[in-house]
Amino acid sequence: MRIDRREFLKSSGKFILLTSAAAAAWDFLQAGTPEAAPNYKLHDHWWGFAIDIEKCIGCGNCVRACKTENDVPLEPYYFRTWVERYHVPGGDIEHPEVDSPNGGYDGFPPRYKSGDGSKNFFVPKLCNHCAHSPCTQVCPVGATFDSPDGVVLVDKTYCIGCRYCVQACPYGCRFIDPRTMTVDKCSLCYHRITKGLTTACCETCPTGARMLGDLKNPKDPLHDFLRNKKIQVLKPQMATGSKAYYNGLDGSVR
Amino acid sequence: MRNFLKDEQHLVRMAAIFLVGLLLFLIVRAFFIPKGFYEYGHFRAGALADNATRPMGFAGREACESCHPDVVEAKKDSRHVAVTCEACHGALAKHADDPGGLTPTLPDAQKLCLVCHGEDVAKPKKFPQVNPQQHMGAKPCLSCHKPHHPEMAQEKRR
Numbered sequence: 001m002r003i004d005r006r007e008f009l010k011s012s013g014k015f016i017l018l019t020s021a022a023a024a025a026w027d028f029l030q031a032g033t034p035e036a037a038p039n040y041k042l043h044d045h046w047w048g049f050a051i052d053i054e055k056c057i058g059c060g061n062c063v064r065a066c067k068t069e070n071d072v073p074l075e076p077y078y079f080r081t082w083v084e085r086y087h088v089p090g091g092d093i094e095h096p097e098v099d100s101p102n103g104g105y106d107g108f109p110p111r112y113k114s115g116d117g118s119k120n121f122f123v124p125k126l127c128n129h130c131a132h133s134p135c136t137q138v139c140p141v142g143a144t145f146d147s148p149d150g151v152v153l154v155d156k157t158y159c160i161g162c163r164y165c166v167q168a169c170p171y172g173c174r175f176i177d178p179r180t181m182t183v184d185k186c187s188l189c190y191h192r193i194t195k196g197l198t199t200a201c202c203e204t205c206p207t208g209a210r211m212l213g214d215l216k217n218p219k220d221p222l223h224d225f226l227r228n229k230k231i232q233v234l235k236p237q238m239a240t241g242s243k244a245y246y247n248g249l250d251g252s253v254r
Numbered sequence: 255m256r257n258f259l260k261d262e263q264h265l266v267r268m269a270a271i272f273l274v275g276l277l278l279f280l281i282v283r284a285f286f287i288p289k290g291f292y293e294y295g296h297f298r299a300g301a302l303a304d305n306a307t308r309p310m311g312f313a314g315r316e317a318c319e320s321c322h323p324d325v326v327e328a329k330k331d332s333r334h335v336a337v338t339c340e341a342c343h344g345a346l347a348k349h350a351d352d353p354g355g356l357t358p359t360l361p362d363a364q365k366l367c368l369v370c371h372g373e374d375v376a377k378p379k380k381f382p383q384v385n386p387q388q389h390m391g392a393k394p395c396l397s398c399h400k401p402h403h404p405e406m407a408q409e410k411r412r
Binding site for chain 2: 054058148158192
């Protein structure tokens, strides 16, 4: 059989195109997911977080523990969690004075005196792990997402560092890691909770002001907290579906 | 019908170009979309495992208590019973993995006590707090209080 050059190129071109497409499609079909932890069932959990402002003493244990556990840069403007001190003079909740020296990492030096008719309290903050997160909606590449177990996570290998999510978060919970130039945020210690441990901040909170909870577990104490306390989330008007529930949240808190 | 097929050569060519274009698109798409994307949503499913496989710093309360039952006993009935070990002693997962390899250093009680118990108006009123200069003539905390059971002998647990 004789075959001319034109015929040869045509048929070999077809062959190459078709097989590589089929190979790629086959890979795509076969792509599996490794389970995060062998005994961890992704769909059996829906994580939430409780914060009791009436118990917070502003010791900064959570801030220090978080930076240690998650290798957060120590500069005073990178935080996965931080604590704010509110000073509300004369019950004027429209104009609170807020300070957070180094995010509470070194504790809070006494600043206000008692008996001046002001209201003072600490507010710990972290990612609210919203059910309808504004930050994940704006990611152009799918590098940040709501996981099936209710945690907002970042895929660092996929993040392009465009900062859209940093601007979209109404709670200021994200930052760009200066070492990788990718976004970083509270992962709810995903490496711990998938192994049955609590987060580093809950582990070290001495007064139990912070509590991790699994909303899909009917025996979780978080349900008691939600039933028995007067609960509020931050910026409810944003309808973010926040799962960080505060007890004793004052109207002055922004 | 005859009329429609009159210029069939053009149609075949167009269909061929379209098919080649579609194939190219599928190849490029399969090349750029990573494994496991869209399995759970608009993200790479492997990112869940990436997030779950970081090293741990804090061993967790149960790990501490499994080797130090004497401290559990000492803390029983004290106001510090709910305070976890690593809240004061720091992140010690390395020590829990290899008890001989890393020996924890004892925290400086004089500083550590005041991290929680130093006076501040923003703290809850019920929380025990002291002004270190005015409290018992600024004596070291440890001369009266034991960190694992801070109540004085005569003091009842409130």
